Amino acid sequence: MAEVTRKSLTGVLKTTADLLDLLGQEAFRAQAYRSAARSLEATDSDVADLLSSAFAGVPKVGKTIATDLLAFAGTGTFAPLEDAASQVPPGVLGLFRVRGLGPKKIRALWDAGIDSLETLREACRDGRVASLKGFGAKSAASILDAVDFALAAQARQHLSTSLDISEALAGALSGLDPHSSGDAGRGLDTADTVRLTVTGCAAEVQARLAGVAEALDAWEDGPGLKGRVDGVPVEVACGPAETRGALDLVYDGSLSYVQAMQAEAAARGFELTGQGLRRGGVLVPTPTGADVARELGLALRPPEYREPEHDGLWEALPAADELVTVQDLRGLLHTHSVWSDGAATIEEMAQQTLRLGHSFLGTGDHSRAAHYANGLSIERLRAQLKEVRELQAAGLPLVTGAEVDILDDGSLDYPDDVLAELDYVVASVHSLFTLDPARQTERLIRAASHPLVTILGHPTGRLLLRRPGYAMDLDAVLAACEASGTVVEINANAYRLDLDWRHVLRWRGRLTFAINTDAHVPAGLADTRYGVAVARKAGLTPAQVVNTLEREEFLAFVSRQRAARL
DNA sequence: GCCGTTTTCGGCCCGACTGTTTTCAGTCG
Structure with missing residues (x-):
């Protein structure tokens, strides 16, 4: 195993x-x-x-x-x-991935003979679900939506899962120049198959991966292997060094980018495949993707910019070496501790921040309305501030903040005089996800326009592969952020990645962003890499990301932001 | 099943929302 x-x-x-x-x-x-x-x-x-x-x-x-x-x-x-x-029955377990279904409802469905996502979809459509005791027409309709979402999601993995597997495989393939390819290699938020490319032959790859991947099989077309790791499909494409550039280009994707490159190649009398670049059937050696581009007389897009959304746009975006990196992040803001629902003390979180090479930590525990998360009353918040001041006196670089709930009407969960005691404020929605879109938009605009809100947290509330964001007019909310100078969070948790890179790409230049981990444990502070992947796909440079500022500069930024709103 | 003990067993987060009921069960954060 x-x-x-x-x-x-x-x-x-x-x-x-x-x-x-x-x-x-x-x-x-x-x-x-x-x-x-x-x-x-x-x-x-x-x-x-x-x-x-x-x-x-x-x-x-x-x-x-x-x-x-x-x-x-x-x-x-x-x-x-x-x-x-x-x-x-094995299929029944899959029903736990459907939002709105818990153990009791799943049991009722199972007792009615519904034992998989597919049979549940059928039963929603033919009226059987609506007629079950405890269910109704509205339930059947919302379950059908959730089943469709779950079926679409089940073929994909989070970026974190894909990269973990990719790195495990790369370790086993060291010496063969392994390269993380495919969707995860391009930093896409989710990936279908985990893909790698290596220099070598299929037999050697097979020998290396025995015990790492299961159900290893040679491809029917071309040199490579497919298999599974922890149930996730993986593919390793391989070839000799002189075709490696073509191999990387083809397996890096995206599909539309590769097809466009192949069409450009054909127009110039070449054939571009994973087996190499050929002209008149003769192999043209291309050890790197840049060699392929040079032979074709084309510019090579950075992998980050190879989605259809970048077509006609990417040449105006910053070069890859200008994009923000994890090392550029100085402060890790919006983090949780044992004061609310985190698992580590502020001191432990701060120490880990420094170990990772960043220079300061921003606290950001839940506010009082978040009962389920042990949110802080005003008294406990003040006690926390006292602890932070003691830690600061002991030399830990901290800034004080809170993740304050946005209430029903868009007001905030602490009064202004309390918010003003904090160095910075993240405002987030944790309730009333199903408000009608007009009211939800109004609610978020009000919060985003609050004079003491520094950052709008996980702006859409989506959970990747689990639920879409709340229904609202996102552009209207982002316009309010632009108008009031409110920073927009790129939540780096791999299960959120919220704001989505496509929106960040559309709004770059008009907004300032913060790449925040929302970490609840020290290990979560390394999630910056996923948020940075989002920012890079959107073409962000360090200047557009507020937490690339050093501590004193960040505090000055907040002061200016607050002063501008008076 | 884990924990913390009154060392042998009782307590384990809970309020809000939704859709179904006809006063509430189930799910979520």
Whole structure:
């Protein structure tokens, strides 16, 4: 079997929890597996250490779960999951990906003979769902929408998943010059297949990947292999050094860009394929993509700019070496701590920020309306400010902030005099996602125009592959940000990536952005790489990203922003 | 199932919203 990862450990725990809920077991038992998964996500220890210490000291992982997880690492079988799964048809588990369906409703559907996303879609259409007890016409319609979303999403992975797998494969292929290709290589927010290119032959790739990928098979057309890692489809394309440039270009994509390049090549009497660049059937050596472009007399687009949205636009965008990088980010803003729903102290988060090479941390815990997230009352916020001042006195570079809930009417969850005590303010929506579009737009415009709001947090509320953003007039909200000088967040959490790069691309030059991790654990502070991928696809330079400023410059920026609104 | 103990078992986050009901169950953040 493939090696256990943090993701495979937390995956079996979460799936077990879902199944126990579905089987009607005591809710707290399922919750225990979920808590254990969350705890494993939050711990900083690597998987090897966790296993060798038998999970000693990991909160929420007791004797039973620790023993079962160790057995899973050895045998690939997690006993509680096997037990539960044997009682449930495999397709039923997929129903947990449908928004609005929980264990009780899924159980009701299963009892009615609906046991997969496909059969659920049919049952929504033919009226069976609407006629079930506890369901109705409105439920059936919203479930159908959610099923279509889930079916479309199931073939794709988050950028973080794709890059994790890509890097694991690259490690196994070291020496063959592995290159992250395909959607993830271009920094796209989601990817269908994880693709790599290497210099070498298929037999060597196959030998290297034994034990890393499963179900490895040679391609039928051309040199390469396909297989799966953690259930995710992977493809490795390979070839000799003299065709590597063509290989990279073709497998990097996008499809429309490659087809355009192939058409340009044909117009010049060449044939461009993954097997190389040929003229009159004779191979033209092209070790790099730049060589291909030079032979064809074309400019080579940076991989970031190869989507259809960049057509006719990319030449006016900054060159790749001018785009913002993770190293350019000085401050990590909008972060959580144990004060609300984070898993680490402010001090631990700040230390990790410095270890990653950034220069300051901005606190950003939840405000009082966020009960579920242990949001801070005004009294607790002031106590937190006192702690921050002590940490600052001890030499930690911090700025104070909060992620303040935008209330029903667009007002904020703390009064102005409290907001004014903070160095910066992120305003975010965490409630009333289904407000009618006109009211939602009005609500967000009001919040974005508030004189003390520094940054509008995760502006659309989307969760990639899970739910679309709230219905509203996004351009009207972004125009309000432009008018009031409010910074727009690029939430770097790989499950959000909100604002979407396509909107950032459209609004670049008119807005200032912040690349924020929204980290709840120290490891989450490294999510900057995903937010930076968004910014690069949108052509952003460091000057357009507010948290490339050093601490004092950032504080001065906020002062100017506030002064301009008086 | 985990935790913290009154060391043997009770408590584990909860308010708001939605669509279904006919007073509330289920889901979400």
